[in-house]
Amino acid sequence: MEKFKVTFLPDQKTIEVEPDYTILQAALSAGISLNATCGGDGVCGRCKVILRKGKVVSRPTALLTPEEKKQAVYLACQTVIASDIEVEIPLETRLDEGFIEKIVLPSQLKGLPLEAEEIVLPQRQLPEVSLEDRPLVWKLYLKLNPPDKNNTTADVERLINATRKITNSNSVQISLQNIRGIASLLRDAQWQVTLGLTSCGQNLEILNIEPKDTTQRNFGFVFDIGTTTITGQLIDIAKKQVLGTKAVYNRQAVFGADVISRIIFAEKNDGLEKLYEAVVSCLNDIIRQLAVEHKIDLNDVFSAVCTGNTTMIHLLLRINPYYIRRQPYVPTVQFVPPLRVTEVGLRLNPRAMVFFVPGISSYVGGDVTSGVLATALDKQDTLGLLIDVGTNGEVALGNKDFLIATSASAGPAFEGSGVRSGMHSSQGAIQRFCLNRNAQIYFDTIGNTLPRGICGSGYIDVLAEFLRWGIIERDGRFKLLCNPHIRDNNGEKEYVIVSSDKTAVEKDIVICESDIENIKRAKAAIYAATSILLKKMSFSFKDLKKIFIAGGFGTSLDIRNAITIGLLPDLPVEVFEFVGNTAIAGASAMLLSQRQFERAKRIAENMAYLELSDEPIYMDEYMAALFFPHTDLERFPSFGH
Amino acid sequence: MAIEQLKECWQTKINTVTIGATAEQGGSRLHTVTVGGQTGLPFLSAEAEIPYKPQIAFEIWDILPLDWPEDLMRVYGGCLANPLEWAEKCVEDFNAGLLCIRLQGAHPENENRTPEQEAHFIQQLLRQIKVPIIILGCGDDEKDNAVLCACAEAAKGERCLIGSASSNNYKTLVASCIADGHNVIAQSPIDINIAKQLNILITDIGLSADRIVMDPTVGALGYGLEYAYSIMERARLAAFSGDKMMAMPFICMIGQEAWRSKEARASQQDFPTWGEATARGIIWEATTAVSFLQAGADILVMRHPQAIEKVRQYIELFNI
Numbered sequence: 001m002e003k004f005k006v007t008f009l010p011d012q013k014t015i016e017v018e019p020d021y022t023i024l025q026a027a028l029s030a031g032i033s034l035n036a037t038c039g040g041d042g043v044c045g046r047c048k049v050i051l052r053k054g055k056v057v058s059r060p061t062a063l064l065t066p067e068e069k070k071q072a073v074y075l076a077c078q079t080v081i082a083s084d085i086e087v088e089i090p091l092e093t094r095l096d097e098g099f100i101e102k103i104v105l106p107s108q109l110k111g112l113p114l115e116a117e118e119i120v121l122p123q124r125q126l127p128e129v130s131l132e133d134r135p136l137v138w139k140l141y142l143k144l145n146p147p148d149k150n151n152t153t154a155d156v157e158r159l160i161n162a163t164r165k166i167t168n169s170n171s172v173q174i175s176l177q178n179i180r181g182i183a184s185l186l187r188d189a190q191w192q193v194t195l196g197l198t199s200c201g202q203n204l205e206i207l208n209i210e211p212k213d214t215t216q217r218n219f220g221f222v223f224d225i226g227t228t229t230i231t232g233q234l235i236d237i238a239k240k241q242v243l244g245t246k247a248v249y250n251r252q253a254v255f256g257a258d259v260i261s262r263i264i265f266a267e268k269n270d271g272l273e274k275l276y277e278a279v280v281s282c283l284n285d286i287i288r289q290l291a292v293e294h295k296i297d298l299n300d301v302f303s304a305v306c307t308g309n310t311t312m313i314h315l316l317l318r319i320n321p322y323y324i325r326r327q328p329y330v331p332t333v334q335f336v337p338p339l340r341v342t343e344v345g346l347r348l349n350p351r352a353m354v355f356f357v358p359g360i361s362s363y364v365g366g367d368v369t370s371g372v373l374a375t376a377l378d379k380q381d382t383l384g385l386l387i388d389v390g391t392n393g394e395v396a397l398g399n400k401d402f403l404i405a406t407s408a409s410a411g412p413a414f415e416g417s418g419v420r421s422g423m424h425s426s427q428g429a430i431q432r433f434c435l436n437r438n439a440q441i442y443f444d445t446i447g448n449t450l451p452r453g454i455c456g457s458g459y460i461d462v463l464a465e466f467l468r469w470g471i472i473e474r475d476g477r478f479k480l481l482c483n484p485h486i487r488d489n490n491g492e493k494e495y496v497i498v499s500s501d502k503t504a505v506e507k508d509i510v511i512c513e514s515d516i517e518n519i520k521r522a523k524a525a526i527y528a529a530t531s532i533l534l535k536k537m538s539f540s541f542k543d544l545k546k547i548f549i550a551g552g553f554g555t556s557l558d559i560r561n562a563i564t565i566g567l568l569p570d571l572p573v574e575v576f577e578f579v580g581n582t583a584i585a586g587a588s589a590m591l592l593s594q595r596q597f598e599r600a601k602r603i604a605e606n607m608a609y610l611e612l613s614d615e616p617i618y619m620d621e622y623m624a625a626l627f628f629p630h631t632d633l634e635r636f637p638s639f640g641h
Numbered sequence: 642m643a644i645e646q647l648k649e650c651w652q653t654k655i656n657t658v659t660i661g662a663t664a665e666q667g668g669s670r671l672h673t674v675t676v677g678g679q680t681g682l683p684f685l686s687a688e689a690e691i692p693y694k695p696q697i698a699f700e701i702w703d704i705l706p707l708d709w710p711e712d713l714m715r716v717y718g719g720c721l722a723n724p725l726e727w728a729e730k731c732v733e734d735f736n737a738g739l740l741c742i743r744l745q746g747a748h749p750e751n752e753n754r755t756p757e758q759e760a761h762f763i764q765q766l767l768r769q770i771k772v773p774i775i776i777l778g779c780g781d782d783e784k785d786n787a788v789l790c791a792c793a794e795a796a797k798g799e800r801c802l803i804g805s806a807s808s809n810n811y812k813t814l815v816a817s818c819i820a821d822g823h824n825v826i827a828q829s830p831i832d833i834n835i836a837k838q839l840n841i842l843i844t845d846i847g848l849s850a851d852r853i854v855m856d857p858t859v860g861a862l863g864y865g866l867e868y869a870y871s872i873m874e875r876a877r878l879a880a881f882s883g884d885k886m887m888a889m890p891f892i893c894m895i896g897q898e899a900w901r902s903k904e905a906r907a908s909q910q911d912f913p914t915w916g917e918a919t920a921r922g923i924i925w926e927a928t929t930a931v932s933f934l935q936a937g938a939d940i941l942v943m944r945h946p947q948a949i950e951k952v953r954q955y956i957e958l959f960n961i
Contacts, residue, residue, distance in 0.1 A: 623834040
């Protein structure tokens with residue numbers, strides 16, 4: 001089929017597009033972001049471009065002055081490309097992305113990659129979706145009967161009737177913008193079109209109409225927006241396949257390392273806006289890079305599911321999180337309705353929808369809902385526990401009869417931030433580590449490449465081995481025995497794990513006492529939260545039949561080592577299951593299944609919340625856990641054996 | 642009908658620690674001092690076994706005390722300049738059963754005495770005085786490591802109580818206490834968790850738990866006494882509830898804290914309504930001491946003989 005070449009100026013970017021493409025669609029395919037707050041409905045008048053060469057067909061608009069029309073200014077969303085063209089994008093039309101270059105990392109995050117990195121998650125199958133179930137946005141190919149003198153039903157009703165018949169829906173909604181374009185679109189496509197559909201309660205909404213059968217071209221993104229790490233995954237909805245996963249450090253970190261300092265920053269002038277720009281630029285980076293790598297046209301992305309802690313979701317939606325940190329800690333919204341992608345600011349098909357996994361409280365967000373869903377904690381007969389190790393460590397306890405969650409601020413150490421040689425669980429991360437009696441080091445990196453740093457599971461192994469071989473004391477300080485691997489670096493002792501000549505980063509991979517301190521705090525917070533949650537519900541660790549460990553710290557986790565350092569309770573290893581990033585797993589299950597999304601709502605509705613800051617014993621529990629594995633060795637009988 | 646007395650029964654008892662070794666035990670003391678062993682909170686002799694009374698140690702310096710008020714100095718007369726005479730006076734005149742020697746002269750800012758000098762002094766003292774002793778360093782970590790090691794060696798076999806080990810500096814002292822058969826003071830900054838951590842770290846090196854006495858760092862009456870009190874109480878409750886790493890006896894530096902307070906030092910001239918200064922200082926020290934007895938103190942290190950006498954009477958009165 002004939003294609004047109006579109007060249008964007010001043011970028012000098014050229015792209016080939018189908019003849020029915022608008023300039024806005026072409027720009028998105030080329031990875032250029034235009035200002036289009038109305039989502040391409042032709043009502044905001046922001047996507048002005050100047051035609052330099054070639055022919056276009058434009059729908060009439062009142063948003064351009066006669067002066068502008070004379071200067072060949074067009075609205076990109078209302079202008080269909082009719083030949084090879086050259087288009088200039090004026091500065092005010094372009095969405096500002098200069099922000100990314102401007103940021104300066106705080107010292108504790110120095111050296112961390114801000115670019116999205118391919119990350120490796122534990123292998124996992126996407127869930128089977130039954131035939132009656134549908135993805136959140138799905139496609140329907142229709143071959144309509146053309147009208148004739150015996151059948152003069154109007155175009156829209158013809159389309160809606162056919163849709164209702166196939167889908168058994170009572171009510172089908174369609175936007176005015178879709179109606180306006182429908183007549184020529186149906187006829188040009190010889191009455192064979194594909195609808196992008198989403199359910200809205202009992203109603204079905206037609207998001208988009210495309211010519212011909214494009215049902216195989218339906219992609220979606222899921223995002224886990226963490227305080228420290230943002231993870232995104234591209235999913236081929238038609239094939240039910242994960243195409244790629246990337247992670248990026250949350251750029252909001254420049255404005256504060258934890259949730260509370262972000263909220264304080266949001267209260268300042270422009271603070272909310274800056275935080276929004278930082279987070280949305282992270283998401284758009286992941287989107288752009290995954291699309292390029294997997295050769296996906298972003299016009300074929302109609303849905304995204306976002307999950308994350310409550311504050312992060314507020315900031316993504318530019319909702320002031322002021323009341324989250326004030327008693328009685330009430331968030332503005334817990335169940336965010338599906339939103340148009342342009343309202344959120346993601347660079348997907350402008351008609352795409354963004355869905356949000358419902359949260360539970362101000363400090364337990366949709367990531368926990370996703371985790372409960374992914375691990376099926378809500379379907380267990382026996383008592384189970386989900387521990388999500390993140391900057392905000394969350395713990396959910398329950399079974400099919402009840403669910404309760406709590407959260408504790410753990411810090412980002414297990415995500416590889418705030419630790420000297422820390423990194424994501426991406427290629428080159430040391431994820432397994434052991435020592436022999438001659439202090440010889442053995443390690444595995446993700447992807448079996450030269451090491452670049454240490455990820456969370458690597459740190460757990462390192463500390464467990466250090467304890468085992470008596471390299472550190474139980475308070476985390478290095479013993480003073482002459483160890484050739486330990487050296488002094490400006491007054492701080494550090495252990496060289498890999499010397500620079502054997503790394504891919506040309507600097508020594510080390511672990512220092514302050515790293516150990518940060519990890520100790522993180523594990524103590526999580527252990528204390530877990531222990532108090534059980535105590536409050538009058539259970540003990542022994543009552544737990546299943547413990548799921550979630551978090552982005554590696555592709556695998558040595559449970560014994562995690563017990564040795566006191567992150568996990570001392571129970572038989574069979575009780576534990578490392579499940580990786582369950583926020584992403586749960587969100588992708590929802591992307592593919594309306595039923596799972598409904599189940600997520602039920603989980604969130606039914607889950608109770610325990611506020612740890614109201615628990616006077618939290619500080620005691622936390623302080624008592626600031627030791628390896630714990631100051632109360634009776635809780636860790638297997639330590640030392 | 643008689644009202645039934647409810648009795649609290651705890652799982653664990655406090656470790657017993659013995660200070661001093663007699664000739665049969667390889668030392669040269671005429672008697673030993675044992676603390677700890679109680680199975681319940683202080684004063685509750687009806688429900689708890691309290692085998693040993695709290696002990697009071699007289700504080701003695703190796704140099705002329707620097708910041709002691711005159712009223713306190715006067716009671717010892719002219720012997721303060723000679724620590725051996727001072728020690729003898731405590732034993733002979735004031736019936737001291739336990740002495741606490743503070744090697745303040747080793748401090749680089751004082752006389753900067755060498756480890757050898759201090760070791761020699763300890764040897765002389767042990768020859769002259771036959772009661773068990775506690776040895777305290779000067780407070781400078783580096784110096785104390787050298788001085789206390791030398792003194793521990795000089796006092797080998799005498800089963801002294803030596804301090805203080807802190808979480809930042811404990812290895813050298815603990816190692817030499819193990820080598821020379823002494824007990825150790827584990828000092829923590831009014832923090833129950835650090836206290837416990839330090840006990841674990843010390844036992845990890847190999848000193849058995851019944852050779853550790855905890856110094857929780859206390860404050861005088863009016864200077865944070867309540868905080869220290871509650872820390873001690875919590876530690877004790879934890880110990881009785883089964884936490885063996887909290888089950889060490891307590892030593893409290895009463896004199897040092899009480900005689901720092903303005904109320905103990907100020908003259909009557911400056912504060913006419915406060916009453917006679919000497920009596921005030923004694924009362925201040927005694928009240929502080931009695932408060933910490935109630936919190937569970939096992940060894941009180943005190944300064945004024947009259948304050949010590951009052952506290953002795955108190956201990957006898959309550960038969961604890």
